[in-house]
Amino acid sequence: xxxxxxxxxxxxxxxxxxxxxxxxxxxxxxxxxxxxxxxxxxxxxxxxxxxxxxxxxxxxxxxxxxxxxxxxxxxxxxxxxxxxxxxxxxxxxxxxxxxxxxxxxxxxxxxxxxxxxxxxxxxxxxxxxxxxxxxxxxxxxxxxxxxxxxxxxxxxxxxxxxxxxxxxxxxxxxxxxxxxxxxxxxxxxxxxxxxxxxxxxxxxxxxxxxxxxxxxxxxxxxxxxxxxxxxxxxxxxxxxxxxxxxxxxxxxxxxxxxxxxxxxxxxxxxxxxxxxxxxxxxxxxxxxxxxxxxxxxxxxxxxxxxxxxxxxxxxxxxxxxxxxxxxxxxxxxxxxxxxxxxxxxxxxxxxxxxxxxxxxxxxxxxxxxxxxxxxxxxxxxxxxxxxxxxxxxxxxxxxxxxxxxxxxxxxxxxxxxxxxxxxxxxxxxxxxxxxxxxxxxxxxxxxxxxxxxxxxxxxxxxxxxxxxxxxxxxxxxxxxxxxxxxxxxxxxxxxxxxxxxxxxxxxxxxxxxxxxxxxxxxxxxxxxxxxxxxxxxxxxxxxxxxxxxxxxxxxxxxxxxxxxxxxxxxxxxxxxxxxxxxxxxxxxxxxxxxxxxxxxxxxxxxxxxxxxxxxxxxxxxxxxxxxxxxxxxxxxxxxxxxxxxxxxxxxxxxxxxxxxxxxxxxxxxxxxxxxxxxxxxxxxxxxxxxxxxxxxxxxxxxxxxxxxxxxxxxxxxxxxxxxxxxxxxxxxxxxxxxxxxxxxxx
Amino acid sequence: xxxxxxxxxxxxxxxxxxxxxxxxxxxxxxxxxxxxxxxxxxxxxxxxxxxxxxxxxxxxxxxxxxxxxxxxxxxxxxxxxxxxxxxxxxxxxxxxxxxxxxxxxxxxxxxxxxxxxxxxxxxxxxxxxxxxxxxxxxx
Numbered sequence: 001x002x003x004x005x006x007x008x009x010x011x012x013x014x015x016x017x018x019x020x021x022x023x024x025x026x027x028x029x030x031x032x033x034x035x036x037x038x039x040x041x042x043x044x045x046x047x048x049x050x051x052x053x054x055x056x057x058x059x060x061x062x063x064x065x066x067x068x069x070x071x072x073x074x075x076x077x078x079x080x081x082x083x084x085x086x087x088x089x090x091x092x093x094x095x096x097x098x099x100x101x102x103x104x105x106x107x108x109x110x111x112x113x114x115x116x117x118x119x120x121x122x123x124x125x126x127x128x129x130x131x132x133x134x135x136x137x138x139x140x141x142x143x144x145x146x147x148x149x150x151x152x153x154x155x156x157x158x159x160x161x162x163x164x165x166x167x168x169x170x171x172x173x174x175x176x177x178x179x180x181x182x183x184x185x186x187x188x189x190x191x192x193x194x195x196x197x198x199x200x201x202x203x204x205x206x207x208x209x210x211x212x213x214x215x216x217x218x219x220x221x222x223x224x225x226x227x228x229x230x231x232x233x234x235x236x237x238x239x240x241x242x243x244x245x246x247x248x249x250x251x252x253x254x255x256x257x258x259x260x261x262x263x264x265x266x267x268x269x270x271x272x273x274x275x276x277x278x279x280x281x282x283x284x285x286x287x288x289x290x291x292x293x294x295x296x297x298x299x300x301x302x303x304x305x306x307x308x309x310x311x312x313x314x315x316x317x318x319x320x321x322x323x324x325x326x327x328x329x330x331x332x333x334x335x336x337x338x339x340x341x342x343x344x345x346x347x348x349x350x351x352x353x354x355x356x357x358x359x360x361x362x363x364x365x366x367x368x369x370x371x372x373x374x375x376x377x378x379x380x381x382x383x384x385x386x387x388x389x390x391x392x393x394x395x396x397x398x399x400x401x402x403x404x405x406x407x408x409x410x411x412x413x414x415x416x417x418x419x420x421x422x423x424x425x426x427x428x429x430x431x432x433x434x435x436x437x438x439x440x441x442x443x444x445x446x447x448x449x450x451x452x453x454x455x456x457x458x459x460x461x462x463x464x465x466x467x468x469x470x471x472x473x474x475x476x477x478x479x480x481x482x483x484x485x486x487x488x489x490x491x492x493x494x495x496x497x498x499x500x501x502x503x504x505x506x507x508x509x510x511x512x513x514x515x516x517x518x519x520x521x522x523x524x525x526x527x528x529x530x531x532x533x534x535x536x537x538x539x540x541x542x543x544x545x546x547x548x549x550x551x552x553x554x555x556x557x558x559x560x561x562x563x564x565x566x567x568x569x570x571x572x573x574x575x576x577x578x579x580x581x582x583x584x585x586x587x588x589x590x591x592x593x594x595x596x597x598x599x600x601x602x603x604x605x606x607x608x609x610x611x612x613x614x615x616x617x618x619x620x621x622x623x624x625x626x627x628x629x630x631x632x633x634x635x636x637x638x639x640x641x642x643x644x645x646x647x648x649x650x651x652x653x654x655x656x657x658x659x660x661x662x663x664x665x666x667x668x669x670x671x672x673x674x675x676x677x678x679x680x681x682x683x684x685x686x687x688x689x690x691x692x693x694x695x696x697x698x699x700x701x702x703x704x705x706x707x708x709x710x711x712x713x714x715x716x717x718x719x720x721x722x723x724x725x726x727x728x729x730x731x732x733x734x735x736x737x738x739x740x741x742x743x744x745x746x
Numbered sequence: 747x748x749x750x751x752x753x754x755x756x757x758x759x760x761x762x763x764x765x766x767x768x769x770x771x772x773x774x775x776x777x778x779x780x781x782x783x784x785x786x787x788x789x790x791x792x793x794x795x796x797x798x799x800x801x802x803x804x805x806x807x808x809x810x811x812x813x814x815x816x817x818x819x820x821x822x823x824x825x826x827x828x829x830x831x832x833x834x835x836x837x838x839x840x841x842x843x844x845x846x847x848x849x850x851x852x853x854x855x856x857x858x859x860x861x862x863x864x865x866x867x868x869x870x871x872x873x874x875x876x877x878x879x880x881x882x883x884x885x
Contacts, residue, residue, distance in 0.1 A: 621780035631787035714840035728873035
């Protein structure tokens with residue numbers, strides 16, 4: 001990813017400047033809303049489909065406003081960073097378009113009050129993140145990983161949509177602000193599973209975690225944005241948002257704490273195995289997501305307060321550290337931790353940002369991360385299932401400490417390595433973001449009071465009741481503080497031993513990725529097999545399936561109707577009826593027994609002529625003439641086509657004839673029964689009478705059939721003859737296409 | 747197609763003409779008696795198909811003078827024209843317009859309905875011939 005930014009226009013040119021100003025302006029506007037929101041939620045609605053009473057609403061409360069501020073604030077810094085990091089590239093405008101689309105989706109996701117609108121924005125983030133992750137589209141790995149992210153989160157999105165529909169069925173509303181307590185609903189188990197599935201895939205909980213580290217194929221600014229404050233927190237947002245109406249049950253507690261805890265510990269262990277700085281950061285992101293889910297599951301006031309503070313802490317340091325990773329990559333051309341030592345002298349500003357952000361990640365005082373960790377420990381200690389929750393939080397925090405040392409401390413210290421000799425620091429646009437975010441981590445740590453109103457409102461929104469948040473750096477010696485001390489000790493040991501830990505971990509396998517590839521190959525092979533099975537290209541099979549389905553459906557319908565129609569009396573048949581009947585039956589019988597295709601086609605023609613005679617007997621000469629002509633043409637057409645076919649082999653005929661006969665007889669029986677049913681129903685003659693009365697005075701014609709065709713229903717007829725023409729041209733194309741392809745037109 | 751018997755070849759020269767005349771007769775009388783553009787078109791197509799069976803596709807195409815798909819396309823245009831004419835004078839699409847030429851002892855009616863039916867006739871004739879001729883040439 002390293003590239004020269006010297007020939008890039010300042011701030012990425014007009015496109016870059018616009019891309020920075022849009023989130024900056026939104027951020028500024030959102031800041032003006034903080035005062036109002038801390039007093040209570042602001043709901044802003046407008047009509048969407050007024051005739052159906054559907055309105056679209058935007059809910060601004062502590063939760064959504066904090067998210068929106070992170071999205072626009074970090075978004076501003078990321079676009080600024082990208083203008084230098086990617087601004088010189090030819091595809092930069094495309095990148096900006098994807099990133100802004102993603103930002104709009106993310107903002108809509110957190111601000112929507114209507115669940116359906118939320119879902120639409122949810123999918124916007126899924127699709128735009130697919131485009132962002134696959135931005136380096138020349139690389140097959142990049143495309144594959146983007147597709148993996150799309151499929152995993154997209155599948156979860158479908159589950160979430162089903163969950164939304166169940167919620168609406170249970171609650172009678174799509175509006176989040178009007179949701180009642182859903183836990184008593186009969187639909188709660190279904191809602192729970194579907195919503196949690198959507199959230200877990202989006203927020204990459206084990207066992208859906210594997211797409212997130214792979215999404216590191218994206219350019220670093222994308223990783224910094226998607227994996228710090230935004231996309232992957234979409235699922236966390238959803239769980240936090242639904243906590244008041246869905247939380248508090250045993251299922252909620254155990255599902256979230258178990259999956260969250262396992263994700264947190266597992267991911268922080270795997271993080272130590274990685275050698276690429278971005279991969280370390282990706283796995284620690286999983287750890288953070290697991291921790292957030294764990295504490296939403298706990299759901300006590302302290303736990304939620306800790307979750308809220310940790311969410312903001314993580315957004316700051318993770319965005320900063322991803323940007324630091326980009327700076328290191330940019331300055332040295334590598335992200336391998338083993339090759340990076342002693343960068344501090346060459347990259348002093350990057351080091352400053354890394355050190356502050358890393359300290360926040362490690363949870364060291366006096367940084368904001370320390371307060372976040374203290375509150376998490378307080379929440380864990382008062383939680384039910386303390387041992388599990390606190391154990392997970394402790395293990396993850398200690399491992400996180402070590403990971404922070406690996407990415408934010410070790411590359412900058414020690415003797416200078418070879419890549420460090422030629423390293424250079426980034427420009428102002430790239431340094432502004434990490435430095436500002438790292439400084440905020442320190443500032444909020446020293447003066448946590450300034451964050452209290454907004455984060456208090458956020459915790460209140462998650463809990464569903466007002467909270468008085470009181471943040472402090474030092475609250476006296478208590479269990480949480482002792483745990484913090486132990487965390488640092490264990491973390492330090494892990495950091496010092498990380499080389500041998502990594503070697504030990506690397507003996508394990510590749511994880512879920514090979515299984516995913518096998519699954520995808522299996523899906524592709526299955527789809528191919530299915531397509532070959534249902535579209536095998538054998539006309540007899542198609543016809544057989546179509547008609548046996550028809551027979552079964554007719555039989556089912558007739559059985560459901562219950563009554564058998566009265567059989568008509570045979571005495572009513574006169575000699576001419578018998579003659580036509582015998583004519584038709586003889587034709588059909590000949591089709592069934594002949595061994596010659598030509599005889600069969602001709603005999604079918606005989607059947608058709610018999611049907612035409614039926615029309616004549618019952619007074620429909622137009623239909624009879626048409627029937628007769630169509631029969632003749634059909635025989636000619638089929639006979640011509642038959643000339644190309646080989647002779648029927650008698651032994652082949654024998655194997656299928658019985659089967660075909662049974663099918664034909666069943667179809668015939670079903671159609672007869674349906675016809676008798678129709679005849680038993682009294683005819684509504686109003687339409688016929690209308691045409692009889694109006695044909696001559698209005699259309700000057702006595703042949704009602706034709707008058708309907710060319711006058712009353714002329715537009716329909718026009719459509720039909722257009723179809724006839726298109727069918728003819730289609731057939732012509734099929735028949736002649738092969739000839740023209742040879743290069744010698746007729 | 748030289749294998750076709752002389753009798754068939756001689757008979758079709760007459761039959762094709764008769765069928766074409768008959769098809770136009772069916773087209774024109776269709777408004778009051780059994781018939782109409784669809785039936786007329788089918789009969790006309792039968793005439794040409796008979797000719798093709800007896801004399802071959804190349805001779806039939808020469809007799810037609812234009813490509814059959816062109817006949818069908820023109821027919822669709824004629825039908826559309828019949829529908830659009832009333833629109834131009836402020837009436838509804840496909841509304842039938844009538845004019846009567848009266849003479850002593852009777853009258854001859856003209857209408858956009860007839861124009862429309864001629865369009866149907868041409869579409870059916872052209873479409874059927876398009877398929878049949880292409881199919882026969884393919885074999």
